[in-house]
Amino acid sequence: MPTKTPIIALKVDVDTYVGTREGVPNLLGILERFGIHATFYFSMGPDNSGKAIRRIFTRKGFLKKMLRTRAPSLYGLKTLLYGTLLPAPMIAESFPEVLKKTEALGHGVGIHCWDHVKWHDYLPWLPKPVTLMELGRASALFEEIYGHRTSTTAAPGWTVSPDSLEIQDAMALDFCSDSRGTAPFFPVMEGRRYRTIQIPTTWPTMDELLGEGGITVENINYHYLTLLRPGLNVHTIHAELEGKALASLFEDLLERLQARGVRFVTLAEAADEFRRNAPDAPLAMGEIPGRAGRVAVQG
Numbered sequence: 001m002p003t004k005t006p007i008i009a010l011k012v013d014v015d016t017y018v019g020t021r022e023g024v025p026n027l028l029g030i031l032e033r034f035g036i037h038a039t040f041y042f043s044m045g046p047d048n049s050g051k052a053i054r055r056i057f058t059r060k061g062f063l064k065k066m067l068r069t070r071a072p073s074l075y076g077l078k079t080l081l082y083g084t085l086l087p088a089p090m091i092a093e094s095f096p097e098v099l100k101k102t103e104a105l106g107h108g109v110g111i112h113c114w115d116h117v118k119w120h121d122y123l124p125w126l127p128k129p130v131t132l133m134e135l136g137r138a139s140a141l142f143e144e145i146y147g148h149r150t151s152t153t154a155a156p157g158w159t160v161s162p163d164s165l166e167i168q169d170a171m172a173l174d175f176c177s178d179s180r181g182t183a184p185f186f187p188v189m190e191g192r193r194y195r196t197i198q199i200p201t202t203w204p205t206m207d208e209l210l211g212e213g214g215i216t217v218e219n220i221n222y223h224y225l226t227l228l229r230p231g232l233n234v235h236t237i238h239a240e241l242e243g244k245a246l247a248s249l250f251e252d253l254l255e256r257l258q259a260r261g262v263r264f265v266t267l268a269e270a271a272d273e274f275r276r277n278a279p280d281a282p283l284a285m286g287e288i289p290g291r292a293g294r295v296a297v298q299g
């Protein structure tokens with residue numbers, strides 16, 4: 001049952017080769033110092049981040065966001081060229097020990113994707129067998145590395161389709177975290193109800209907030225505390241940002257949250273706790289402040 005004490009689940013999206021090699025170990029160190037368990041979602045296949053630059057030309061607002069968040073300095077030039085001028089390196093198979101260590105330290109682990117850029121930019125147009133193959137390849141490698149199947153996935157850029165939800169149901173996952181919203185729910189998309197519970201991200205990400213409405217690195221954590229509500233709060237962070245350039249800001253946030261007495265849970269624990277009372281709710285792709293392009297939003 002929801003209690004008055006705020007509960008927080010940290011969801012970590014791992015998008016890139018460098019984020020896996022450097023950001024994840026940094027985050028593991030930070031979380032260990034605070035005694036907190038999070039849930040990590042790994043990109044299993046190639047790092048095609050350079051292709052994301054295409055969005056400058058195809059998505060309104062992306063260039064503005066790139067400049068506002070200083071993507072070139074945050075992500076590093078090399079990452080921005082992977083898949084274009086430089087070959088796309090394979091992520092999970094390059095660092096299986098990072099993936100294994102994350103689980104060994106008690107964190108939740110799951111699949112973010114096979115190819116982040118392909119899923120994020122093209123999912124609505126992918127034929128169902130291609131979507132199936134993206135998750136299938138990621139699942140096979142996940143099982144090879146961990147020796148067990150994944151129990152959860154979290155879609156890149158909160159991008160879903162009726163096909164992706166159907167495939168996730170067929171994978172018999174315990175829960176998914178593909179959406180933005182207010183509380184756990186069973187998704188109904190385009191009139192069909194799916195049986196895999198969604199644990200939505202309830203907070204805006206740091207890169208969405210910074211530079212919007214007077215929010216700066218000086219006041220962003222104060223702003224986050226004002227967003228705390230009783231019940232479950234889900235905060236998505238990125239190995240590439242909170243695990244690197246924004247690490248000290250993230251540590252400051254954890255200090256403030258612990259001082260507030262919040263209870264940290266993994267997404268699996270949140271799913272167990274909230275499943276029984278979770279309602280059905282519509283899920284559709286829509287726009288949210290601070291982010292270029294559309295995301296899956298709980299209705």
Ligand SMILES: [Zn+2]
Binds near residue numbers: 015112116
């Ligand atoms: Zn991602």
